[in-house]
Amino acid sequence: MISTQDCDDTQRLWDYHQMGHTPRPCSVAIGLGSHDLGVADAAADLYKRGMTPLLVFTGATSPTTRERMPRGEAVHYRERAIELGVPDSAVMVEPRARNTGENIRFARDLLAEAGIEVSSVLLISKPYEERRAYATARKLWSEVEIVSASSPMTLHDYIDSIGDARLVIDMLVGALQRLLVYPEQGFMISQQVPVDVLNAYDRLAQGGYTSRLLRDDKGEVVEPTT
Template sequence: MITPRSWSDARKVWDHHLMHHTARPCSVIVGLGSHDLGVAEASAGFYLRGLAPVLVFTGSTSPTTRDRMPRGEAVHYRERAVELGVPESAVLVEPRARNTGENIRFSKALLEEAGVNAESVLLVSKPYEERRAYATARRLWPAVDIVSASSPMTFEEYAASVGDDRMVIDMLVGALQRLLVYPAQGFMIEQPVPEEVAAAYERLVGAGFTRRLIR
């Protein structure tokens, strides 16, 4: 059972992961592959609002997505976007990336190969990956202006949509750990973590929400 304290701590970590950027017109939309088709739906929504003329979906498969997205995350994302009204001609697919860094690097290379001049990127991820995606893109694609966005929802709404509260909190904790350790490894720029958020993270680790931590 998840205690009220752990739930409160998880909400605090969730809030830190959100960048609170306002979606605005950009050169291109890049949707980062994952288990969550909501990323494809949000990306399609931004495209249909006219926020960019090109949409890139990037992602291979992972142990989490292999069964539900056997053709690859980016391919399933494209299929969902087309179902929602995005023309196939507007979508580029990057099917090899297996982590956030590769998502960024391979999308950049794909756009260059396609002759798309990307001066700004509307980067779409799961809500709790907004800050990680932003920090990674700023390190690996520093020449472009990055707007980090996701489906607008509360922590409670997201947890309900996944249907596994413990897994969601594990993912929040894992994402924050990466914000703490990856800058020193050159994977992303440093993002300050407020003391109260760091304390909430430590309490969640102590409570056993450790399945998504890197060892």
């Protein structure tokens, strides 16, 4: 049973993970690979709304997507977007990336090799990964403007789509930990985390929502050093 406090703390993390950007026309939209086909749905919607002339889907497979997306995340995203009415000519695929940093770097390199000039990017991710994706892109591709986007849904809607509330909380806690420790490892820019969000994260981690936390070689939870 998930307590009222846990629900409140989860909502705090959910709200913080979303950047609150308003979509606007950009040079390209990049959909980051994952288990969630909602990324492709959001990309197709943005394309049809005239927000971008080109979609790039990036992602290989992972242990959580290998069975569901055997041809690779980016390929399945492409197929989904075409099913939703996006023309094949408006979709590019980057099939090698296995983490967020590679998503950004490999998509950037693919566009450069194709001679496509990019000044702004609609960066499409899972709803709770907006801030992590934004921080990574700002570190690795600082010369372009980043506009974050995801499927518009509430926390409750997202839990219903996954079907496992505890897993969703674990994922939100893990994503927050990465925002704290990855900047000092050089993977993303540092961002200010409000005290109430930090307190919510601490309570949830202490409450056992830890399956997605990074751990060191000794099995200890990785903590920021500053």
